[in-house]
Amino acid sequence: MNIPRTSYPRIVIIGGGFAGIALARKLSKQEVQVVLLDRNNYHNFQPLLYQVSTGGLEPDSIAYPIRKILKNFPNFYFRLADVEFVDTENNELKTNIGTLSFDYLVVASGSETNYFGNSEIEKHSMAMKSIPQSLDLRSLILENFEDALLTSDLNERNALMNFVIVGGGPTGVELAGALAEIKKGILPKDYPDLDTRMAQINLVQSSDCLLKGMSAEASEKAEEFLEKLGVNVWKNVRVKSYDGTTATTNGDLTFKTETLVWAAGVQGAIIKGLDGEAFVTRGNRILVNAYNQINGFENIFAIGDIACLVSEEFPVGFPMMAQPAIQQGQQLGDNMLRLLEEKPMKPFKYKDKGSMATIGRNKAVVDMKNFKFQGVFAWYVWMFVHLFFLIGFRNRMVVFVNWVYNYIRFDREARLIIRPYKKKLKDTK
């Protein structure tokens, strides 16, 4: 990779997600050379992917060109690359576009869907961890209704209109809520010649409550909201297999469905060279110390979802969410500058800013440290916070226009099958 070596130390960041971008921003305009590698040329705002899947937003509205985020930073280099191997001995990376040496390496490669080794489910289910995946899901949902019109076989039609979402975390809950609103508000108008009341939205959760990381109030209220919207919530149920048409569970329950969304787990996106036992811990994450250093190295760090930083409060690492990632990125930025000035680094300290989830129109749950609330006000807070954290004025404006429109008109207009999704031919990551 032809990136010139300068007198500045070179810090290579793998991944332009929340953690990587937060770190790069901290390092901008400092006396360091920063090389950021990502397999996409954009940063995407994962918490809103479900709105792309359900036609509420356009993909470009929740993504932002990485080059643009850091365009005023003179020592910043971005490369569209897939990192294949971390050579920790020689301080080098092997990528699909060549080799790159580093002085400091920060792994912020994020997470990927965890199928817990079930390759059948992996093959047949839909995931929602990236923009192409979200667009595929959007296409499939819409195609299903078009196909439902064509069949006179009632079982087939029901299977096409039966949606199973596995995983009762924020992703599953928000997707289920959005689908339920589509069922109520859009389908009857779009498909007058289809009995869309037959459409079923099932949310399957393996434990006995939704939104596990949140408060009991939030969890209960979310479930209540979902049931009001007509979502079937199945608790203490585990999906065991899915062959593309039938999902079986640990009990007698089976689902006949053409669409199973797997939101039941994530795991660290490990890179070769850091996949040894010395590094990898629970959830396929890389164990780091309080300075985000990887075991045995002074100059190699991990932040965000991929990093497992064990603390008293979080004995198995911080939740794989935006806030810990952003804060680790920011604090590591400060620490690296300290390190370069040969000052001692400060251990990572997490400031819990609370968590939230939206279930639908006027329905959200918010947990803050000393204040928990649910309902309409929570929903406004949710919207405000999400608009605030989106990168870019244009994105905020466009998302805002869409949300206002969707709210007033009970509509979601971005429901185009831009590229048909061939269920058996997954080609995107």
Add this chain to the structure above:
Amino acid sequence: MNIPRTSYPRIVIIGGGFAGIALARKLSKQEVQVVLLDRNNYHNFQPLLYQVSTGGLEPDSIAYPIRKILKNFPNFYFRLADVEFVDTENNELKTNIGTLSFDYLVVASGSETNYFGNSEIEKHSMAMKSIPQSLDLRSLILENFEDALLTSDLNERNALMNFVIVGGGPTGVELAGALAEIKKGILPKDYPDLDTRMAQINLVQSSDCLLKGMSAEASEKAEEFLEKLGVNVWKNVRVKSYDGTTATTNGDLTFKTETLVWAAGVQGAIIKGLDGEAFVTRGNRILVNAYNQINGFENIFAIGDIACLVSEEFPVGFPMMAQPAIQQGQQLGDNMLRLLEEKPMKPFKYKDKGSMATIGRNKAVVDMKNFKFQGVFAWYVWMFVHLFFLIGFRNRMVVFVNWVYNYIRFDREARLIIRPYKKKLKDTK
């Protein structure tokens, strides 16, 4: 196709472009059953496709769900289908989702890129007739710059930054202008480590003027605007071959380029069963009479790009553009209602509303019947007219927000490679 037969006559429309939608709207709430078939579930606003390719707009902003356009029309049926054969003898269509009988058939299948039989150019060039194609072109343009960073071979780098647009009609002119603005405004910031001045935008026109259908003033001014923006305009040049890296012309001129956009011609998108000599005329269009009836049939019509309606003013048919399509759709709607009431139909009358093209920021050319103007005012008129003709309040708002933003910030933020484009593996239409 399980569409119930009612006492109303069934009118089947093939294609949800400008013509098909205009017709369907006219027939809404009348005592007819309308079945519209399209291979996409959306209507797209073709005149703005080049802005999707160049990162100015998001795809969903210029498209609109067909079901939504006609949602309040009780006797309207939409089906996502590819029409494979028109059986004129039995008044039936064969499609990929089954057979459909009709009482009246309106072919509004539009046009497709015309490569004039050159399969090599067809294989290696990019087209811009659909949303997926426009997104592919966007991906390729951006990928080229990412690749240009990686090579130290100067010839290769130049080929990656060399863009050849074949065809000096509105599509070619508007795309060339937009690319030139990206070169000036965005590339230097996004690629500080690349000498983006080396990027070349070439517009190749086979005749001696651009925008052939427009006035001499418009044509000259467009050329002047393009040259001001740094576009190389090549007139009286025909591209003869393109193998993916080298384009040859009728003269000594050759281009080393990784990106050749073919905007040099369109032809009717003929459907089997109507492909006989009795129907097809110049430009692969179907000859129709003044009532848009296809030769030999009382109940089969063609409108829009696919229809060749010969008049004194337009001896080879109307230009393949939005205005004639919309007007033919509307007037055929009136005629069909007359036909059903057994009143005589009225011959098609074209009302020329003028034509326009934009070249870039503050630069457009407008020809109206008695009034031709170019420059800033023309540009505002262009924007206003395009916003006005877009379908849907949300689309107008979102496009407006994007345009204001792009204007103020000299930017185009929708420059994400959502799906990488593999040059040798075209999979979209």
